[in-house]
Amino acid sequence: MKHYVIIGNGVAAVGCIEGIRSLDKNAKITVISEENRAVYSRPLISYYLEDKTDLERINYRSPDFYDKMGCEVLYGKKAVRLYCNLKNDIDSDLVTNNQKKVVVSDGTVLDYTSVCVATGSVPFIPNIEGLDEVKDKFCFMTLDDAEALKSAVNSKSRVLIIGAGLIGLKCAEGLHNRVASITVCDLADRVLSSVLEDDGAAIMKRHLETNGIKFMLSDTVMQFKKHTAIMKSGRQVEFDVLVLASGVRPNTGLIKDAGGEVNRGIIVNDRMQTSLADVYAAGDCTEGNDVSFGGRRVLALLPNAYMQGFTAGVNMAGGNEVYDKAIAMNSVGFFGLHAMTAGVYNGEIYEEKDESSLKRLFVKDGYLVGFIIVGRVERAGIYTSLIRERTPLSEIGFDILKKDATTAAFPSNVRRKMFEGVV
Amino acid sequence: MRVSNMKRIYVNEEWCLGCRLCEYNCAFANSGLKDMVTALKGKPIYPRIRVEDNQRITYAVSCRHCTDPICVKSCIAGAMYKENSVVKLDKSKCVKCLTCMLVCPFGALTIGENGVVQKCELCLQNSCGEPACVKGCPNRAIVYEERGEAE
Numbered sequence A: 001m002k003h004y005v006i007i008g009n010g011v012a013a014v015g016c017i018e019g020i021r022s023l024d025k026n027a028k029i030t031v032i033s034e035e036n037r038a039v040y041s042r043p044l045i046s047y048y049l050e051d052k053t054d055l056e057r058i059n060y061r062s063p064d065f066y067d068k069m070g071c072e073v074l075y076g077k078k079a080v081r082l083y084c085n086l087k088n089d090i091d092s093d094l095v096t097n098n099q100k101k102v103v104v105s106d107g108t109v110l111d112y113t114s115v116c117v118a119t120g121s122v123p124f125i126p127n128i129e130g131l132d133e134v135k136d137k138f139c140f141m142t143l144d145d146a147e148a149l150k151s152a153v154n155s156k157s158r159v160l161i162i163g164a165g166l167i168g169l170k171c172a173e174g175l176h177n178r179v180a181s182i183t184v185c186d187l188a189d190r191v192l193s194s195v196l197e198d199d200g201a202a203i204m205k206r207h208l209e210t211n212g213i214k215f216m217l218s219d220t221v222m223q224f225k226k227h228t229a230i231m232k233s234g235r236q237v238e239f240d241v242l243v244l245a246s247g248v249r250p251n252t253g254l255i256k257d258a259g260g261e262v263n264r265g266i267i268v269n270d271r272m273q274t275s276l277a278d279v280y281a282a283g284d285c286t287e288g289n290d291v292s293f294g295g296r297r298v299l300a301l302l303p304n305a306y307m308q309g310f311t312a313g314v315n316m317a318g319g320n321e322v323y324d325k326a327i328a329m330n331s332v333g334f335f336g337l338h339a340m341t342a343g344v345y346n347g348e349i350y351e352e353k354d355e356s357s358l359k360r361l362f363v364k365d366g367y368l369v370g371f372i373i374v375g376r377v378e379r380a381g382i383y384t385s386l387i388r389e390r391t392p393l394s395e396i397g398f399d400i401l402k403k404d405a406t407t408a409a410f411p412s413n414v415r416r417k418m419f420e421g422v423v
Numbered sequence B: 001m002r003v004s005n006m007k008r009i010y011v012n013e014e015w016c017l018g019c020r021l022c023e024y025n026c027a028f029a030n031s032g033l034k035d036m037v038t039a040l041k042g043k044p045i046y047p048r049i050r051v052e053d054n055q056r057i058t059y060a061v062s063c064r065h066c067t068d069p070i071c072v073k074s075c076i077a078g079a080m081y082k083e084n085s086v087v088k089l090d091k092s093k094c095v096k097c098l099t100c101m102l103v104c105p106f107g108a109l110t111i112g113e114n115g116v117v118q119k120c121e122l123c124l125q126n127s128c129g130e131p132a133c134v135k136g137c138p139n140r141a142i143v144y145e146e147r148g149e150a151e
Ligand SMILES: Cc1cc2nc3c(=O)[nH]c(=O)nc-3n(C[C@H](O)[C@H](O)[C@H](O)COP(=O)(O)OP(=O)(O)OC[C@H]3O[C@@H](n4cnc5c(N)ncnc54)[C@H](O)[C@@H]3O)c2cc1C
Pocket: A007, A008, A009, A010, A011, A012, A013, A032, A033, A034, A035, A042, A043, A044, A045, A046, A077, A078, A079, A080, A118, A119, A120, A121, A140, A141, A142, A166, A167, A170, A171, A251, A254, A282, A283, A284, A285, A299, A300, A301, A302, A303, A305, A330, A331, A332, B076, B097
């Protein structure tokens, strides 16, 4: 009987399960889950700190999901080694000596028809003198991290967060009602430096400061002396609890050890195949094509994880699915102020700006390739889809559209096609 | 290819008068209140359908209940799902991150009262039972019908 093995139990794994089951209702599926939990919405761990979700609602799928999908889940187990046949073997009859196996941490060995590596990201831990001596330190990647952090803080806690990226700032927002003070430091000169440019970042930083978050930008910790952080600038920060959020790295070890092609992430094509036979990969651990970037890059984002996983699943089950519309895109809000970003930031700029909002669209070679919108984010999806679908702007008339994201700006033939009727 | 027997909302820009009654009927149907005046009078309204206007034509936009809904695939909270061909949002799970609005090509999701995300669920979830926008459209510019497209 066919046996599909999925390594990891995040959103990419769910996509993979649903992709497999869209074609194959019967084959055996085994999911290896290092975390001892059913799949949950990882981005919601900060909302858990805020009590805006709870251990039930944070579940990404219903409690009977694995049953309904006919999956066996090995909870609290880790895949430790992946073996595969050489790519040339698949077409010949050499498969007699089947090498296709996954070794699990408890010693179990699983044979597979095909396998999907969906191992996500691992936190990057900076090498800082004295870090070992800091007692209350946390990453902010898992629900376990969030629970541990929740019990470690109280209304007197002074929290220091290293990293003003999405994860660090979401952690700050999640904690702000629980603690006495929060300081966020980052080597970059602005907040959310990987998605926002100068002006957008300045608006967001001001908004976060209004809500009591303190920043030390262009600065980082050089040394810890127990509860004191000595900064590069020479300043000192007293803290009780430390959060390490200075970035994530794709979790590529299994593929690297198996001899597969790995750059920053696991290299995948548009069908989510790795360089190894019958081995697929999906989600944060991969490096796939980004249509706005025009090359491969790591997109550690949840929608991407689901869609890659789904594509991998369909193909594992013998279908033919391509995912060739990946772009970087993010919607993130802090204390009610939203920022939406997509694509890449180069080319000609169209901009609207005031004190508390920004819209910056990037047009290159006749295509919308990226945007940054802070504040008035309604209907930004219309822009996102122009980037994703690579719609030539000459076909739609961008003059009205750039000012107002509305399908009414499209020529009627385009609009009729979109809405399948006499729109 | 599967042919879906699903009824969908279709609009006709040549017949739309731009009267925005659909917006009011939608807001009322989803208000949970019995009386239209109490529900709407003197209050900001939060319809799930919106009349688009480019000075030449007008037409109403609401969720298309896509065959392959990118909002469902993108929802970071697992709060969106498709059930019997209807794209639905579980408000108790939604954390208002607005990722659905970031990806919807139609601009069909809107922010409701208190920042809650809302979308057209064809009035199947409220007491109207059939799309209020269709029922109330004076010029039949919004219709709810089966066109048997390929799915
Ligand atoms: C605080 C926070 C906020 C975020 N906010 C957003 C947001 O607003 N928008 C957005 O798009 N994205 C956001 N993200 C990113 C998003 O969570 C990820 O892109 C998404 O979870 C990736 O899914 P995945 O399935 O690829 O990996 P993961 O969710 O990381 O799942 C991988 C799983 O595999 C397990 N695993 C690893 N190795 C093994 C092994 N050898 N054997 C068995 N199991 C293994 C891991 O334990 C993990 O459970 C956020 C992330 C965090 C941490």
